[in-house]
Amino acid sequence: MAKPESALRDVAAWNVEKIREDFPVLTQTVNGKPLVYLDNAASSHVPRLVIDRGSKYLAEEHSNIHRGVHYLSQNATTAYEAAREKVKRFINAPDVKECIFVRGCTEGVNLVAHSYGRKFIGKGDEILVSQMEHHSNILPWQQIAEDKGAFLKVIPINERGELISEEFERLLNERTKMVAISHVSNSLGTVNPVKEMVETAHKFGVPVLVDAAQSVPHFPVDVQDLDCDFFVFSGHKMYAPTGSGVLYGKRKWLDQMPPYQTGGGMIRTVSFEGSTYAPIPEKFEAGTPAIAAGIGLGAAIDYINSIDFAAAARYEHELLEYATARLADIPGVRIIGTASEKASVLSFEVEGVHPHDIGTILDQQGIAIRAGHHCAQPVMKFFDVPATARASFAFYNTREEVDKLADAVQKVKEVFA
Amino acid sequence: MSELSELYQETILEHNKNPRNFREIEDARYTADGNNPLCGDALRVYVKMDGDTVSDVAFKGSGCAISKASASMMTQTLKGKDREEADALFDEFHRMVTGDLDIETQDNKLGKLKIFAGVLEFPARVKCASLSWHTVHAALHGEDVVSTE
Numbered sequence: 001m002a003k004p005e006s007a008l009r010d011v012a013a014w015n016v017e018k019i020r021e022d023f024p025v026l027t028q029t030v031n032g033k034p035l036v037y038l039d040n041a042a043s044s045h046v047p048r049l050v051i052d053r054g055s056k057y058l059a060e061e062h063s064n065i066h067r068g069v070h071y072l073s074q075n076a077t078t079a080y081e082a083a084r085e086k087v088k089r090f091i092n093a094p095d096v097k098e099c100i101f102v103r104g105c106t107e108g109v110n111l112v113a114h115s116y117g118r119k120f121i122g123k124g125d126e127i128l129v130s131q132m133e134h135h136s137n138i139l140p141w142q143q144i145a146e147d148k149g150a151f152l153k154v155i156p157i158n159e160r161g162e163l164i165s166e167e168f169e170r171l172l173n174e175r176t177k178m179v180a181i182s183h184v185s186n187s188l189g190t191v192n193p194v195k196e197m198v199e200t201a202h203k204f205g206v207p208v209l210v211d212a213a214q215s216v217p218h219f220p221v222d223v224q225d226l227d228c229d230f231f232v233f234s235g236h237k238m239y240a241p242t243g244s245g246v247l248y249g250k251r252k253w254l255d256q257m258p259p260y261q262t263g264g265g266m267i268r269t270v271s272f273e274g275s276t277y278a279p280i281p282e283k284f285e286a287g288t289p290a291i292a293a294g295i296g297l298g299a300a301i302d303y304i305n306s307i308d309f310a311a312a313a314r315y316e317h318e319l320l321e322y323a324t325a326r327l328a329d330i331p332g333v334r335i336i337g338t339a340s341e342k343a344s345v346l347s348f349e350v351e352g353v354h355p356h357d358i359g360t361i362l363d364q365q366g367i368a369i370r371a372g373h374h375c376a377q378p379v380m381k382f383f384d385v386p387a388t389a390r391a392s393f394a395f396y397n398t399r400e401e402v403d404k405l406a407d408a409v410q411k412v413k414e415v416f417a
Numbered sequence: 418m419s420e421l422s423e424l425y426q427e428t429i430l431e432h433n434k435n436p437r438n439f440r441e442i443e444d445a446r447y448t449a450d451g452n453n454p455l456c457g458d459a460l461r462v463y464v465k466m467d468g469d470t471v472s473d474v475a476f477k478g479s480g481c482a483i484s485k486a487s488a489s490m491m492t493q494t495l496k497g498k499d500r501e502e503a504d505a506l507f508d509e510f511h512r513m514v515t516g517d518l519d520i521e522t523q524d525n526k527l528g529k530l531k532i533f534a535g536v537l538e539f540p541a542r543v544k545c546a547s548l549s550w551h552t553v554h555a556a557l558h559g560e561d562v563v564s565t566e
Contacts, residue, residue, distance in 0.1 A: 353482075354479075354480065354481035354482060354485075355456075355481075356456050356458075356481035356483075356542070356545065357425075357481050357482045357483070359541075360424065360539060360541070360542060361425075371456065372455060372456050372457065373456075373457050380457065386457035386458075386459070386479050386480075387456060387457040415425055415430070416430065416433075416482070
């Protein structure tokens with residue numbers, strides 16, 4: 001992460017007011033107050049470029065893809081495949097065919113768990129997840145483990161919300177068939193050392209799936225550098241529409257894996273005696289996809305490429321540190337998740353106040369945060385809280401918004417004094 | 418801030434801080450668990466009967482101010498009521514917080530429970546207010562787990 005001095009220089013260089021002009025939703029008022037949107041980890045907003053691209057597609061270009069010989073269908077196919085090419089460059093995938101469009105991160109994990117699991121996981125095998133996973137990176141593995149008579153093993157975390165790497169190494173063995181790990185925790189903000197973990201897992205010949213839902217929107221990634229076997233993320237957390245998402249997988253796995261869903265668009269031949277399937281990526285893309293959303297994802301990547309994304313990441317990190325300092329200053333506020341490497345997410349609780357009440361009172365000030373268990377009940381259990389309040393930042397948030405958050409948390413304390 | 422003060426009224430804040438009948442009843446005839454998986458509210462309701470009358474009712478658990486205050490005031494209201502009265506109150510309370518009962522114009526026996534009409538303006542909080550009522554209703558009707566998701 002950036003050193004404080006250079007970070008300060010970046011913050012000065014980052015023209016957040018200009019960036020905000022790109023996001024129409026940010027200009028509105030909520031409950032009579034300017035919207036302060038701090039729920040980016042749940043879903044981020046879309047810039048004008050993405051809205052316009054989606055509108056243009058729907059108004060002028062819509063047709064089913066990979067089907068028609070007619071003009072519109074060919075244009076739609078070209079636009080959709082161009083978006084896939086953008087994805088490939090964005091994550092530095094070796095081959096565009098290794099980039100599979102899915103509905104979102106959840107579908108990506110389910111696809112791998114069920115397809116890879118069907119082929120490669122057997123009785124007595126082990127699947128490694130971590131204590132800090134989102135439910136979507138626990139439940140698909142739990143299901144396949146139950147189906148196959150395999151075991152789900154859990155990499156523990158420490159009280160700062162960091163993975164205990166010695167425990168990870170201890171859990172790996174010849175029965176381990178998959179390591180499924182988040183790049184950035186959605187409930188704690190912890191950035192996990194996935195590159196090192198991949199290296200360790202590969203020593204045991206174990207493939208690694210990285211849940212990148214919370215990393216891809218916040219800093220540049222490179223799947224070849226990480227050397228992970230699978231990498232999944234959602235479009236709607238990275239300034240694209242809902243319904244878009246990507247599963248990147250190494251060809252050596254994808255080629256061997258059976259289809260997850262079957263139907264139109266993913267076949268070579270079909271007969272009642274037996275059928276054969278298309279090569280990747282089509283093999284995993286049954287049915288008409290969310291075409292507008294996929295093209296929107298391509299536009300979101302164009303947008304990210306148009307800004308200085310590395311500077312955005314440093315700005316965001318500075319903002320997170322500022323917010324952490326402001327909230328930590330308020331007596332009775334406890335920060336949940338204090339890892340040395342964090343991104344975007346600030347989970348906290350206010351002594352004696354349920355997070356839901358915090359959420360409602362902040363909403364009345366126009367401030368959108370998330371209150372709840374963040375689909376990470378094992379994390380809540382570890383920290384012995386029923387839920388937390390969570391502010392999560394994007395590069396369009398400002399220091400003034402952080403100040404409003406801190407003031408509103410003071411207000412919460414007054415109401416419940 | 419007027420809407421907010423309407424939701425977090427002094428009475429609700431006070432019941433949140435000092436919930437009444439916040440205890441177990443060891444020889445309860447009925448118990449039921451209520452959960453709101455979305456926000457993690459979880460409570461257990463205990464009901465003791467004397468014939469057809471609720472002779473004691475209490476709750477334990479964790480939740481937000483609205484759910485806790487609602488449970489607290491519910492226990493105060495239900496003590497001494499018979500099944501029929503309890504069912505009628507559940508029905509009225511439920512209709513009030515979902516907007517089907519206008520407490521200003523339609524007859525009701527909600528009394529001080531009318532304070533929860535404010536949640537109507539906060540759709541995300543309706544389930545918080547009604548969780549304890551759903552749970553006690555389930556307890557009195559022989560179900561042991563209720564979820565308001």
